[in-house]
Amino acid sequence: MQTAEHQLHDLRPKFKNTQQKLLTARHLPGEVYSSPEIYALEKEKIFMKYWLSVGRAEELPNVGDYFTFKVMNESIVVSRPTPDKIVAYMNQCLHRGVEVAEGSGNAKEFSCPYHAWLYDVGGNLVLAPGMKASEVDLKNCSMRQLKLHIWRGWIFVNFSADPIPFEEFIxxxxxxxxxxxxxxxxxxxxxxxxxxxxxxxxxxxxxxxxxxxxxxxxxxxxxxxxxxxxxxxxxxxxxxxxxxxxxxxxxxxxxxxxxxxxxxxxxxxxxxxxxxxxxxxxxxxxxxxxxxxxxxxxxxxxxxxxxxxxxxxxxxxxxxxxxxxxxxxxxxxxxxxxxxxxxxxxxxxxxxxxxxxxxxxxxxxxxxxxxxxxxxxxx
Incomplete structure (x- = not known):
């Protein structure tokens, strides 16, 4: 099976038909709408790099309010841990990666359903039962935080560690x-x-x-x-x-x-x-x-x-x-x-x-x- 990179290389001649001036251009080839490999590459090149609107700030009016969301199967939590702050983080327990939250609602904490690791609503680790003898430092740990910006009432997140500044994007x-x-x-x-x-x-x-x-x-x-x-x-x-x-x-x-x-x-x-x-x-x-x-x-x-x-x-x-x-x-x-x-x-x-x-x-x-x-x- 061809990789996505190989498919894109093979499609470059067809892409040239789209890149001509408008009145002689043709639409994109069918492969970019049907290939699982290209779909996977779109995740890395587009959805894991661009700023994405995932909801409205008014959907989280109270401290403890949260909702979960998936972007191309990447599960996240968006929550309001304090009156003036909304955060987003990966919905993955720091132990084995199990989702700690589901749906939406109001909560003070999330307990991992697998081994009961406990997190506050902002995604910070509170308690890791059965880990006292571990030599790994678990202090000040949290589930991976995402970059977040609120624009005109919309909650935008970015999965990249170093995204384009939101102000430049918008x-x-x-x-x-x-x-x-x-x-x-x-x-x-x-x-x-x-x-x-x-x-x-x-x-x-x-x-x-x-x-x-x-x-x-x-x-x-x-x-x-x-x-x-x-x-x-x-x-x-x-x-x-x-x-x-x-x-x-x-x-x-x-x-x-x-x-x-x-x-x-x-x-x-x-x-x-x-x-x-x-x-x-x-x-x-x-x-x-x-x-x-x-x-x-x-x-x-x-x-x-x-x-x-x-x-x-x-x-x-x-x-x-x-x-x-x-x-x-x-x-x-x-x-x-x-x-x-x-x-x-x-x-x-x-x-x-x-x-x-x-x-x-x-x-x-x-x-x-x-x-x-x-x-x-x-x-």
Whole structure:
């Protein structure tokens, strides 16, 4: 079996087809969406190096609150050990590596279910029973801590021991995303759906304006004039755009109060942005959605869509019923996309698959696919 490095070497001629100018370029070869070896290399080159949003600070309001999370099978704990601090660390007992926490909740300590090593909620070792005779110094030990930064209410972590400074990573978004003020929003809920396709197909689909008027014509596709979009391309695969649409509801009628920072904007304001590798930000006049794309396997991906609204939205009449309609609308959009991206996945593993040419409407995909090539082929 070929290694991932050998596969990437063999794919370099095909990558050149993607690296041509947009109007003559072709999409990425199917192997990068179907190869287990390349999937494993993506973990090392992308997900273990980039800053990743794993949740909202408001999900941990109280001391002792925690949740567990997995990034490409790497298990972590995110917790609030003190009122003014949130931490993240590997969910691995220092003895044999067993996960010490599960799910989410509130705790004062975690006890390893295997040998009862005890940790405080910040991941620090408190007690190691049966180890008094050991000559290993276990004082001041903790499970491996991850770098962590909170940006506009979002908890970002990084698995690397020496990551790019977060401020440098996020700088393009700080300068350009005037509309992304989710630290002034409140979380209404999440939509979580697993889709049988490679993570890149979903990340690309969320910025593929080309398909909107086709697949989504019965939901929101008729409101979006894709040919009018102008993408602003940022370093490291990031991008953003603004365009005219309608409020995010099946009828196109705005239900929730307008975001405070959009009150002077047209009711049809729509903004989107991408932060590489797996975030897609979307705003309409009354709400913001944060799409997280998490790889589960080479051919399976989890979508976690956070639904955020201004504080005033939570006191409107019939709030619960209106929010359920909103959630159903988002779920329907994902369902419409799922059929197509699962078909893409089937073709990606076919020996007869030939990547097609790019449309001018796929400028942001072109930008992101070429960033992927740069990341994967850089030594």
């Amino acid at each position: 700088a393009p978004q700080e300068e350009s995303l005037w509309w992304f003020k989710t630290d002034d929003c409140k979380l209404a809920g999440k939509v979580v759906i697993d889709v049988k396709c490679n993570w890149k197909f979903l990340a690309e689909n969320l910025i593929d304006i080309y398909h909107v008027g086709v697949i989504h014509k019965s939901t929101f596709g008729g409101f979006v004039k894709g040919e009018q979009l102008k993408f602003h391309l940022e370093p490291n695969g990031a991008w953003h755009t603004s365009y005219e649409a309608r409020p995010h509801s099946k009828s196109g009628v705005q239900v929730f109060p307008t975001l405070p920072w959009a009150e002077d904007k047209p009711s049809g304001i729509a903004c989107k942005a991408g932060i590489y590798p797996n975030l897609n930000l979307s705003m309409r006049a009354d709400s913001v959605r944060m799409w997280h794309i998490w790889p589960i396997s080479p051919s399976e991906t989890r979508i976690v869509c956070y639904l955020l609204f201004p504080e005033a939205a939570f006191s409107i009449p019939n709030y619960e019923a209106e929010m359920e309609k909103y959630r159903s609308f988002v779920t329907q959009i994902i369902a419409e996309d799922s059929v197509m991206v699962e078909s893409l996945q089937n073709s990606a593993s076919s020996k007869f698959f030939v990547p097609g040419p790019m449309s001018p409407l796929e400028e942001a995909l072109y930008h992101m696919e070429n960033h992927y090539i740069d990341v994967m082929t850089t030594e």
